[in-house]
Amino acid sequence: MPLANTIDHLVKEPVPQKGAKPMEVTITRIGTSSGIILPKAALQQLHAEKGQKLFVTEAPGGGLRITRFNPEFERQMRYAYEAMDLFPDALKELAK
Numbered sequence: 514m515p516l517a518n519t520i521d522h523l524v525k526e527p528v529p530q531k532g533a534k535p536m537e538v539t540i541t542r543i544g545t546s547s548g549i550i551l552p553k554a555a556l557q558q559l560h561a562e563k564g565q566k567l568f569v570t571e572a573p574g575g576g577l578r579i580t581r582f583n584p585e586f587e588r589q590m591r592y593a594y595e596a597m598d599l600f601p602d603a604l605k606e607l608a609k
Contacts, residue, residue, distance in 0.1 A: 551579075 538549040551559075561567060561581050572578040597604060 536552050536555050538551065538555075540547050540549055556562060559567065559579065559581055565581065568580050568583055570578050570580065570584055
């Protein structure tokens, strides 16, 4: 089993609670752009705070997903952990 599978619990996004009600947000004008203001409950569920970067990715079914995890960084780390699992002796030599 690749090491990346053993660290899934460290990089997975929080699982939405069953029965959680959708949160309504309003699109607002911010300068020449548009944005949304997340309710305090949404920030708490994301374990995020003011000023922190969030990532918006496409979700299955055509929706969007907001997460605090960078999907590109997660992909790169999976490759790194798999390489560490495949070549432990080489990494030990490089660490000398």
